Amino acid sequence: MSEIPFYAQQGSECGLFEHAWRQQLPLLIKGPTGCGKTRFVEHMAARLQRPLVTVSCHDDLSAADLVGRFLIGNGSTQWSDGPLARAVRLGAICYLDEVVEARKDTTVVLHPLADDRRILPIERTGEQLQAPPEFMLVISYNPGYQNLLKGLKPSTRQRFVALSLGYPNAEVELAIVQTETGLPQTQAQQLVQLAKALRSLSDQDLEETASTRLLVSAGRLVASGLPMRQACHAAIVDALTDDATTAQALDEVMRALFGDAA
Ligand SMILES: Nc1ncnc2c1ncn2[C@@H]1O[C@H](COP(=O)(O)OP(=O)(O)OP(=O)(O)O)[C@@H](O)[C@H]1O
Ligand SMILES: [Mg+2]
Structure with a gap:
């Protein structure tokens, strides 16, 4: 087994993460830059022995970038999973960093995955991926420099258990x-x-x-x-x-x- 990256707890966030994972609840981590969010997720993924799939969100990120698309090559068209579909199939921990940067129509693809249905519909292929129990969705953002017009839709954020990190004592x-x-x-x-x-x-x-x-x-x-x-x-x-x-x-x-x- 690979080594677990070092993470010093600020409070009891490791326990919260583990309980959320066991209960198949997605997690939203808020906190300023450089406070340990990425390290925390890396640490927990290794502790729970799950692969980690990380996506850095930006305002150009489309639903297809997350879910997947058909690629044309060698005279044929082949479906290629995006990181979210790959993470669901793997039963991984999927970490979407700076999720407020993503367009709202992109975050909406998370909805059926982040509630008790736990499915990822792939419209282009007609497939419905059912997330295995080990799969977990984790999103994070920095409330400090968030554009006021951005923020998450209530219907998105209320699907997640939330954790606030600051700087450690x-x-x-x-x-x-x-x-x-x-x-x-x-x-x-x-x-x-x-x-x-x-x-x-x-x-x-x-x-x-x-x-x-x-x-x-x-x-x-x-x-x-x-x-x-x-x-x-x-x-x-x-x-x-x-x-x-x-x-x-x-x-x-x-x-x-x-x-x-x-
Ligand atoms: N609790 C912690 N335990 C261990 N290392 C930490 C911790 N908090 C911060 N660090 C150190 O600070 C560095 C930055 O942390 P990290 O990359 O996790 O921040 P972040 O919250 O993801 O920042 P950003 O929002 O900019 O992505 C880490 O590489 C690590 O060296
Ligand atoms: Mg980070």
């Missing part, structure tokens, strides 16, 4: 940074403190704040030998903002925490 985040970067505790601790300080800034014009992902990136640069402040500037400050004044303010927070020597 300091203790869990420390464990994540240490495990993901191999940094010693004191340096990992500094990164977690920096994140806490940056997240508490409310007067800065930032679309999103320092995520666990950014801490891990900074930590990897430090583990590789870059000085702490240079690593944090590149992986956190410049990743968060294009505005020179804002960057200066974030660097100031860093200097106050780490001192000039770091």
Whole structure:
């Protein structure tokens, strides 16, 4: 069996996922960028020993991109399953990332699959795929930068059990940074403190704040030998903002925490 990707729980989300899977209920995960949504799904798929099929949604994604289409080749026409049909046949966990990006007529194909019918009708072939009990549909989105006109239709979202993730508390985040970067505790601790300080800034014009992902990136640069402040500037400050004044303010927070020597 392949190794289970590391995931540190923020609360009791692993239990919730497993119960939802057992009860054949689809799951909606909400949370800001870099908070661990993808890692969580990868971890749970491996734990439950199910294949994982991931689809990154975008506004061009059509129902055929998900379900499948006829392909012409060698003088014949052959049906080719899309990722959703493939996942249903495999009894996989199908993870649709950033699902609000997809057009509403696309998300509607999820409806019969996400309620107690658990079927995927393939109109073009007349086939009705019945999802096996192991199949699970998981969707995620980031409520932070969601276009107000977008969002999910109530009839879509009410088919899903919902889970909200945020950034983990300091203790869990420390464990994540240490495990993901191999940094010693004191340096990992500094990164977690920096994140806490940056997240508490409310007067800065930032679309999103320092995520666990950014801490891990900074930590990897430090583990590789870059000085702490240079690593944090590149992986956190410049990743968060294009505005020179804002960057200066974030660097100031860093200097106050780490001192000039770091
Ligand atoms: N709870 C966690 N356990 C282990 N690693 C984590 C956790 N949270 C975040 N990470 C680390 O942060 C990185 C980013 O997490 P991930 O890709 O899962 O975020 P995401 O929520 O899917 O972001 P996005 O919305 O941008 O896709 C991971 O590669 C991992 O290193
Ligand atoms: Mg992700």
